[in-house]
Every structure is written in C-alpha cells, then in structure tokens.
Amino acid sequence: MSPTPSSELTARQREVLSFVRDHQRHHGHPPTTREIQAHFGFASQTAAVDHLRALARKGALQHHAGKARGHLPALAAALRTSLLEIPLYGTIPAGLPTAAEQEPDRYLSVDAASLGVSARARLFALRVRGDSMTGAHILDGDTVFLTPRDPRPGAIVAALIDGESTLKRFLVQRGRPFLRAENPRYPDLLPATELIIQGVMVGLLRQQPAA
Amino acid sequence: MSPTPSSELTARQREVLSFVRDHQRHHGHPPTTREIQAHFGFASQTAAVDHLRALARKGALQHHAGKARGHLPALAAALRTSLLEIPLYGTIPAGLPTAAEQEPDRYLSVDAASLGVSARARLFALRVRGDSMTGAHILDGDTVFLTPRDPRPGAIVAALIDGESTLKRFLVQRGRPFLRAENPRYPDLLPATELIIQGVMVGLLRQQPAA
C-alpha cells in the first residue's frame, strides 16, 4: 500500500522515474522513449525502454501498450481515482445554477478522503468575500467547498436570494426558510420572492497569510 | 493576454476545447486527433485536426507540430499544478522533530497552487485538538498544514514547549519568544527550558460537519 515504492527501485531507476515525473509536470504529458534516451545520453533507445519496463513491473509507472507517451506515473494514476477536481467558480457565484457550461476560474485538486466525502461527490468551490460568516469561522479569502443538494436547517449554504448570491446559514422558522449571517452586524435575510440554494458547504480551505 | 479567450470561440470549438481539457485532466496527457474524432463521432479525422488548428490559432491551445499528443491546453501548460503528498502525523505531534521516519497516519493530496505554496514545499499536516485557537478561527478537528522553518513574530506555529506539543501564536517580547493561545481562557506560555518550533502554519483544511 506504499504509495511510492521507491525503496525497491535502483538509483538509476529512481533517476528515470524522476525525469518522467518532471517531464509530465512541465510539459503536460509523459516523455517518449526517445526523449528519455536523449536526456540520459543513451546510445540506444532500448535502454529507455528497459527502464520503463522495470518501472512498470515494480509498479512505479502505469503502462498503456502501443500508445504514444503511454508511460504514466503510477502515483498520479492511482490517486486519480479518489482525486477530486473541484472547479473554482470565482468570488461571485451569481448565475451559477443556470450556466452549466460556465468555465471555472481554475481547478483545485484535493483527494476525497481529505475532505471526508465520497469519491463520486460532485463538488464546486467558491472564494469567500466579506466578513459576514466570521462567527462560523469562515474568513474573507477562504475557499469553501460545496455540493449541490437540499440543505438541512442549520447548514451553511451558497444561495441566490432575490437575485443576489451569498454564503449564509440556512434556517427554517414556522415552515419559512431564511438565511442568517454569522455576524451580528448583518440582518437576517428573508426571501421576498425566491430562494435558490446553489450548494451546501462541506469543507473549507484556507491559505494562512504570512505573519 | 486573455487567459481564456472563450468569448472568441464558437460553441463547437468550446466543446472540443472542453474535451481536450477533460481528457488531459483524467488521463494525464492530451487526446490524439483520432481520440477526438471518436469522441465526437466524426467520420473524418480531419474534422478534429481542423478544430485543433482553429483553437491553436485563437490561442486556446498550444501546439507542438509533429509530436504525438502535441495539442495542449494553453492554460494548463502555464499553470500546471503539482500535487503535494502531505503526511498527516496525527493529533499529537510530540516527537515529530526527532522522528524523521515516523509513520504518518495517512497522506493528504492537495495541489500546491490551491494552498498557494511552491511545488517544492515540504509540508506536513496535524489535526487540531481543543479550542485554544478559536480566536484565530482554527477549530477542534481542523487539519492545519505546516512547513518547517523559522517563524516570524505573529505566525501560528506548532511548537514543543517544555516537552508538550501545541499549536499557538508565536510572539516575541523584549527579545524573549513566547506562545499565546487565541482564546482568553488560556494563559500565555513562557518556555521554562526550551521552545522547539516544529513548523509554521501555511494553511488549513476543514471538513464542515453535516448540519
């Protein structure tokens, strides 16, 4: 279950594996056997092929026979199963529910286990703006992870209320749902016309500002 | 300099671009022209080639002529993220500084860009226990990411103070370092004998409890 079986690899094999990983990192795809050959100065392409074969046999690489650039780092491949690619839709989630084809700002990669969610969970992320949720320990600049589902009372949700999008606690009183900020300086929000829940908060990621 | 020139793209071109991005994200390398052809059900491979040519011309893809899988998403190529494997050392970090070979509870996978750290950063994680840092919006059960380096005054650190390990704010007064909890119910900690900084907090991951 060791994620990186480097201990079983020889020094040379580790060098090759490292090159494959770096190449993928920098170029977006794994190297060809001849690119490996050129990098290490092998006179023969077979030297590269041999190394790849050994690395695949030891589980460090995953191999797709016959395909161009068919040797992929195994770690990335294994993690991909549980690795969530979470689209970050920016600070203002207005319009999110309708625009299914909206392009995310970028993707965050977090594995499902770290967030305590299913590997099949459909999550999206929003950047928090403002201090209306500091009482729930959600700060300006935090990234919140949300999943689209119906909220239970007390959950923190991203909601579209009367056309405005916001992150608030979802509450129900006498059958009527409303939103409450976790900051006494903000009033409760009672929907005048409609209340659309975009997602329920399942987690949070914060970059601690340098002191 | 527009990072995503989606506005200039046609609907069909956006579909192709989206497929290329998804394929790269899930497989680790871009699709071949024939994989694009198969996905869209084109009778001719040239249809895929034409789309790629248009996308490259409009700056949405970066093209390496003649190379296998030579069409890369322009954004991903520039902003390529690297996945950090962050060891989680449990709730009680005592013994951490000495035991380099200590077995982590498990690993968390988060990409470097999401945390705003370098791809070469050496991070470790600890699970927070107790309410001594709620004033800094760090809760019981949160996971904090730390990096081993000398702290600046005001930074939040994991420290070994007189044999006890704890997460606190690092402060200096009259040349003497001490630790302060972010909760008025806890007293300042002045090291009697020694103060060992295990790491400086760079980020935080929270699983939002279901309401």
Place this chain on the structure above:
DNA sequence: TCAATCACTGTTCATTTGAACAGTATGTCA
C-alpha cells in the same frame, strides 16, 4: 557456478499519429 537482474548497444519493424490534399455545404461580412 548458475540464474537472475541491472544497465546498457545496435538494428529492424509495425503501429500510432500528425498532417496534407481535394472536396461539400452553410453562413457572414462588405
């Protein structure tokens, strides 16, 4: 000492893949 692995050289071949050429049909801009 045999068998196996490692780390290569040198050569050949088949497949994968990109790329070009010649078309068709539609729509837009000037």
Place this chain on the structure above:
DNA sequence: TGACATACTGTTCAAATGAACAGTGATTGA
C-alpha cells in the same frame, strides 16, 4: 457577388513512436 470562416467527409502519406530481437559486461544472491 466574392472572399472568408465554419464544419465537416474521404483518402493518402510520412513522421513519431513503441516494441521486439540479438547481443555485451557487471553484479548479486542461492
């Protein structure tokens, strides 16, 4: 009306690439 872009079909060719075969030496463990 013509020039041009989009969105394709169908075919052919060449380059990029993986993969196999036949070796050489050195090292290691049984």
